Amino acid sequence: MAVTVGRFSPEKAQYRIVEAADIIVSQHNKKNIYFLIVGVGDLENDLRQSVLNKRLDNNVKIIVDPARAKEYLAAGDIFLLPSDTEGQPVAMLEAMNSGLASIASDVGGVNESLKNGTNGFLIKRGDVIGMAEKIEWLEKNRNELLKMQDNAKLTATEFNNNIKILENLFETIYKSK
Numbered sequence: 001m002a003v004t005v006g007r008f009s010p011e012k013a014q015y016r017i018v019e020a021a022d023i024i025v026s027q028h029n030k031k032n033i034y035f036l037i038v039g040v041g042d043l044e045n046d047l048r049q050s051v052l053n054k055r056l057d058n059n060v061k062i063i064v065d066p067a068r069a070k071e072y073l074a075a076g077d078i079f080l081l082p083s084d085t086e087g088q089p090v091a092m093l094e095a096m097n098s099g100l101a102s103i104a105s106d107v108g109g110v111n112e113s114l115k116n117g118t119n120g121f122l123i124k125r126g127d128v129i130g131m132a133e134k135i136e137w138l139e140k141n142r143n144e145l146l147k148m149q150d151n152a153k154l155t156a157t158e159f160n161n162n163i164k165i166l167e168n169l170f171e172t173i174y175k176s177k
Contacts, residue, residue: 001034002135003076003100005069005091006083008041013105015043016082016128018050018060023132025059033139035060035080038072073098077145078138084125086110096120097156101148103134113159119151 006012014037021035037047037060044064051060063072073079079095079102086108093113095102102120104110105127116122123130138145 001036001076002078002080002103003036003038003072003095004080004082005038005072005095006081008039008043008047010043011084012039013082013084013126014039014047015050016126016131017080018047018054018056019128020080020082020132020135021056021060022054023129024136025056026054028132028136030136030139031059033059033135036063036072036075037061038063038065038069040064040066070094070098073100076100077149078103078135079120080131080135081105081110082128082131083107083110088112093156093159096152096159099149099153101138101145101152103131103138113155115151115155119148119155 004014004017008014017035017037024030024033047062051057073095077100079092079100081089081092081102081104083105088109092102092104096119102114104114104122105125106122107125111122114120114122121134
């Protein structure tokens with residue numbers, strides 16, 4: 001299952017997940033791939049309508065439960081981040097910490113933690129076809145997916161360790177003043 005967690009807003013571009021699902025389910029006739037879009041925001045109704053219009057309601061679920069959003073990561077194998085802009089993608093790092101390989105737009109700070117082909121795939125911003133191809137490839141190549149999931153956990157652990165080092169450094173500097 002491919003999952004995303006985030007605010008339903010234009011810059012997060014979850015509509016691209018619906019478009020990728022349409023390519024995979026409708027055009028490629030792969031009915032066994034599922035998508036979970038978790039979040040809250042103004043574009044919820046637009047996303048729901050798009051799912052209905054494309055007749056994807058058996059494969060794409062939209063859940064509004066921001067308080068428990070992280071818990072839904074456990075349902076996934078792959079994390080999707082189709083954003084147009086990002087800083088350091090906290091939701092993706094949380095997904096990696098949960099052992100999900102990621103497919104994400106190469107924007108902002110995404111490529112600082114997502115290493116193409118190692119713990120997931122980077123795609124060009126707006127590349128719905130590329131996202132669909134990578135999802136299908138990971139579904140077909142389960143052993144590679146498992147390696148990427150293990151690497152994702154390692155990356156998240158290293159990233160968390162670096163944050164702790166920085167926090168300790170800032171605390172030391174603060175205390176020395």
